[in-house]
Amino acid sequence: QWQQEVNNKTAPKQLQRDLHTLKGGARLVAITPIADLTHHSESLVIKETKEKTQPKPTFFALLLRCLDRLSEMQEQLAKAQSLTDIDDLMSAISSYQDAVIPQAIITTDTKNHVDPKTHPQVPKTDTHQKDIEPEVNQQSIEQIRIKADLLDFMSTFSGEANISRDRIGQQNRALARQLTEMHTTVDRLTEQLHKLELETETQILFRYDDEKSPNESDFDPLELDRFSQIQHLSRSLAESVNDLHDIADSMETFIDQSDNILLQQSRLDGELQQTLMSTRLLPFRHLAPRFERIVRQVSEELGKKAKLIITGLEQELDRGLLDKITAPIEHLIRNALIHGIEKPADRLQSTKGEVATLHLSLVRERREFIISLTDDGQGINLEKVKQRAVEKNLLDASSNPTHEVLMQFILHSGFSTADKVSQLAGRGVGLDVVNTGIKALKGRLSIHSTPAVGTRFDIYLPLTLSILQGLLVTCAEEQYAIPLTSVHIGERIRVDTVTALLAQNEQAKYEYGDETYQFFSLAKLLNHHTQLPNDVSKKLPLLLFKSGTLRIALLVDSIGGSREIVLKPIGKQLSHINAINGATILGDGRVLFVLDVPALVEDQRRLRNDTLSQTLVSEYALQPKQPIAFVVDDSITMRKASENLLKRYGFDVATARDGIDAVALLNETTPDIILLDIEMPRMDGYEFSSFIRNSAEFQHIPIVIITSRTGDKHRQRAHDIGVNAYLGKPYQEAEVINALKQLLHTHQFSSGDTSYG
Numbered sequence: 001q002w003q004q005e006v007n008n009k010t011a012p013k014q015l016q017r018d019l020h021t022l023k024g025g026a027r028l029v030a031i032t033p034i035a036d037l038t039h040h041s042e043s044l045v046i047k048e049t050k051e052k053t054q055p056k057p058t059f060f061a062l063l064l065r066c067l068d069r070l071s072e073m074q075e076q077l078a079k080a081q082s083l084t085d086i087d088d089l090m091s092a093i094s095s096y097q098d099a100v101i102p103q104a105i106i107t108t109d110t111k112n113h114v115d116p117k118t119h120p121q122v123p124k125t126d127t128h129q130k131d132i133e134p135e136v137n138q139q140s141i142e143q144i145r146i147k148a149d150l151l152d153f154m155s156t157f158s159g160e161a162n163i164s165r166d167r168i169g170q171q172n173r174a175l176a177r178q179l180t181e182m183h184t185t186v187d188r189l190t191e192q193l194h195k196l197e198l199e200t201e202t203q204i205l206f207r208y209d210d211e212k213s214p215n216e217s218d219f220d221p222l223e224l225d226r227f228s229q230i231q232h233l234s235r236s237l238a239e240s241v242n243d244l245h246d247i248a249d250s251m252e253t254f255i256d257q258s259d260n261i262l263l264q265q266s267r268l269d270g271e272l273q274q275t276l277m278s279t280r281l282l283p284f285r286h287l288a289p290r291f292e293r294i295v296r297q298v299s300e301e302l303g304k305k306a307k308l309i310i311t312g313l314e315q316e317l318d319r320g321l322l323d324k325i326t327a328p329i330e331h332l333i334r335n336a337l338i339h340g341i342e343k344p345a346d347r348l349q350s351t352k353g354e355v356a357t358l359h360l361s362l363v364r365e366r367r368e369f370i371i372s373l374t375d376d377g378q379g380i381n382l383e384k385v386k387q388r389a390v391e392k393n394l395l396d397a398s399s400n401p402t403h404e405v406l407m408q409f410i411l412h413s414g415f416s417t418a419d420k421v422s423q424l425a426g427r428g429v430g431l432d433v434v435n436t437g438i439k440a441l442k443g444r445l446s447i448h449s450t451p452a453v454g455t456r457f458d459i460y461l462p463l464t465l466s467i468l469q470g471l472l473v474t475c476a477e478e479q480y481a482i483p484l485t486s487v488h489i490g491e492r493i494r495v496d497t498v499t500a501l502l503a504q505n506e507q508a509k510y511e512y513g514d515e516t517y518q519f520f521s522l523a524k525l526l527n528h529h530t531q532l533p534n535d536v537s538k539k540l541p542l543l544l545f546k547s548g549t550l551r552i553a554l555l556v557d558s559i560g561g562s563r564e565i566v567l568k569p570i571g572k573q574l575s576h577i578n579a580i581n582g583a584t585i586l587g588d589g590r591v592l593f594v595l596d597v598p599a600l601v602e603d604q605r606r607l608r609n610d611t612l613s614q615t616l617v618s619e620y621a622l623q624p625k626q627p628i629a630f631v632v633d634d635s636i637t638m639r640k641a642s643e644n645l646l647k648r649y650g651f652d653v654a655t656a657r658d659g660i661d662a663v664a665l666l667n668e669t670t671p672d673i674i675l676l677d678i679e680m681p682r683m684d685g686y687e688f689s690s691f692i693r694n695s696a697e698f699q700h701i702p703i704v705i706i707t708s709r710t711g712d713k714h715r716q717r718a719h720d721i722g723v724n725a726y727l728g729k730p731y732q733e734a735e736v737i738n739a740l741k742q743l744l745h746t747h748q749f750s751s752g753d754t755s756y757g
Helices: 010-028 032-050 057-078 087-097 103-111 148-211 229-278 284-302 319-340 344-349 382-391 403-409 430-440 495-503 597-613 636-648 659-666 685-693 712-721 733-746
Strands: 281-283 305-311 316-318 355-365 368-375 444-450 454-462 467-475 478-483 487-494 509-512 515-521 539-547 550-555 558-566 580-585 591-595 628-632 652-656 673-676 703-707 725-728
Touching: 010 032, 032 057, 032 087, 057 087, 057 284, 148 229, 281 284, 281 319, 284 305, 284 319, 284 355, 316 319, 319 355, 319 368, 319 430, 319 454, 382 403, 430 444, 430 454, 444 597, 467 539, 487 495, 487 509, 495 539, 515 597, 539 597, 550 597, 558 580, 628 636, 628 659, 636 652, 636 733, 652 659, 659 673, 659 685, 673 685, 673 733, 685 703, 685 712, 703 733, 712 725, 725 733
Parallel strands: 305 355, 478 591, 515 550, 628 652, 628 673, 673 703, 703 725
Antiparallel strands: 281 316, 355 368, 368 454, 444 454, 467 478, 467 558, 487 539, 509 515, 539 550, 580 591
C-alpha cells in the first residue's frame, strides 16, 4: 500500500506498529534472528519516513526482501525447521543506511540459528486484520481457538438435525394428505346418512299409513318419537360424523401449528449452519503476500521482470479448500514465469514492454469458484509439446491431434518442455502437482493459449456446502440430485425434437435465447439407454447449465421437485469420481447421489477425445488390446463403481444384474474376465460360475468373485467350482487390479495361491 501510494502517511506508521509488535513477540520467546531483523527493518522504515524526499524504488525492494525473509522464517517455524541466515540482509540494510552495524549485533544475527523444536514458536497473530478493516476500533475482540474437527462435527450434527426436521416435515405432509382424505370421506358419509335418514322416515310414514286403525291416535309415529331401531342408529351415526368433523378441524389446527414450528426450526437450523460454515471461511487476500513473494523471488532468479495483479481478494473460501489449492496456484505462477514470460530484451523487441503482467482472479459463479491465472507471455509451444510426447511414446508421430489433446500432455507426470533441468523446472512435476491437486478437490482445469499473446489457466472448484437446494431428477428409473444453483434455467422439449438431436450424437446443439448449448442425455452420460415415450408430441424436461465456457443442455426423464438436502461424503471407494459431489439422505431413508453435471460432461469429453484421437497411450493398460470385462452384481452402486474403475484401466465393460442377464450377454460377446457377486436373484454367483465352467465355449474365462460373504465355507465352494480369485467387500482398487493383471496374464492362479485361505 505504501509502495503504491508513496505520499500515504498512515501506511508507514501501521507498518512500524506491526514490525514492533512482531519484534516484541520474537524477543519474548527468544527467537533472536526474527527479533533482530524486525528491529533493523523498523529502523529502516523510521529513517526513510524522516527523509523529506519520497522513498526510492531501492528502498522498497530492500524492504520487500526483509518482509519476504520474515515470511519464510515464519513458515520454517511452523514446520519446526532451522531458520535461514539473515547476514545478507543485515549487510544490505547497513549499506543502505550508510552506517556500520555493531559487530556484536551481526554476530548475534548470523550465528543464532534457532531450533524451533527447543524454543517456543512465535504466537500467530492476524496481521492482516488491520489491512482488511483499518477503521475497526483498536480494542481487541475476544477470540477463542477451537479444533477444526469440532467445527466439522458441529456442521455435520447440524446437517443431521436438518434431516430429522425434513423427516418430520414429510410425516406432517403425509398426515395432512390423510386428513384431507378423512374430510372427503366424512363429507361422503354425511351425505349418505342424510339420505338414509330421509329413507327411514319415508318407510316409517308408509308403514303407518298402511297399518293405521280407527282406534289409533291421531298422532303419527314421528310426532310421538316412535322411531325404529335403524332410525336410532342413523341419528347416532350423524352425531358421530359431527364429532369426526370436530376432531378433523382440531387436527388441522395442530398440523398448521406444527408447520409453523417446523418453519421456525428451519430458519434456526439455516442460521446455525450458516454461522458454523462462516467460521471456516478465510478471505483470499491472506494468500496475496505469499503469491507476490513468489513472483518477486522467481523473477529475480530468472532475470525477468513481472508484476502480479490479484482480483477477488474479498472472496472467502473454506480453510481446507484454501490450504489445498495454495500449492497448485504456486506451481502455476512458477510455470508462467519460467515457461511463459520472456526475457526483458525479448519483450522489448516484441513491443510488449519489459515488465510482464500476471493476472490472478477469483470469482464465484453459482456453485463454483473459478480461479484464473493469465499471463501475457509467449504462449505454449504446441509443436515442442508434440515432439516431447512422441519422444516419450505418448503419441504416435503420424497422428494429428487437436490443440486440446496436446495441451493435456503437459499435465502428465514427468512431462516437461524445458531444455535442461534446474532447481526451478525441467522435471515435469509442477503441472502434475496442479492436476493431481485439482482432481483431489473434484475440480477441473482448462488451458487456453495463444502464441505470442499468452496463456490462461482456469481452475473450476465446486463450492462445497453442507446444506444446499437440490433438484431431484429421474434417469433410467434411478433418482439423482443436482444442485439447484448450478441450473441456469429449465425448459421442455418435444420428443420428436429430442429424437432428432440424439441422432446428431456429439454434434447435437440446442439454441436458447442468444446462446448455443451442447445437447446431452443424462441417461447416455451415465451409460444407460435413453428411453423416449411413443407420443412424439409429449414434452420432456431439459435443464440448461452454464459453467465457465461450458454451455450444457441436459435431458432428464422427469423432475421430482426441489428440496433442501444435506451433502454427505461418499467414502474412499467413490471419492475419485469427479462427477459425484457426494450423497444425500431423503426423509424416507433413500440415498441419492449428488451429481456435478459440468464435471460429468468434461469426463465424457475426455474419454471421447482419448477414444477418437487414439493418440494417448494408456499408462495403465493391462494388455495390448482393450480387454472386455463383465460385471455381474444386483447392486447398481457396485456395478457402477466397478465399471468406472475398470474403464479407468482401459477395459470395455458390460454389466448385468444377475446370472440370467449375464448369460444373455454371453450370446452377444465373449469377455476376457468376469467379476461377479454371489447373492443375486434368479441365478446366483455359484450357479453362474458352474454354468461357465461346464460350458466348453466359455470355461476358459477367468472368474473373480467379489462378495461380502468371506467365510471359509463360501471360499471353499468357489474354489471347488473353479473360481480363480475370491475378494471381499469393500475391496481395495489395488487388490482388484493386481488380481486382474495376474489373471489376464496367466488366466489362472498357481496352486499355491492364498486367495482361498
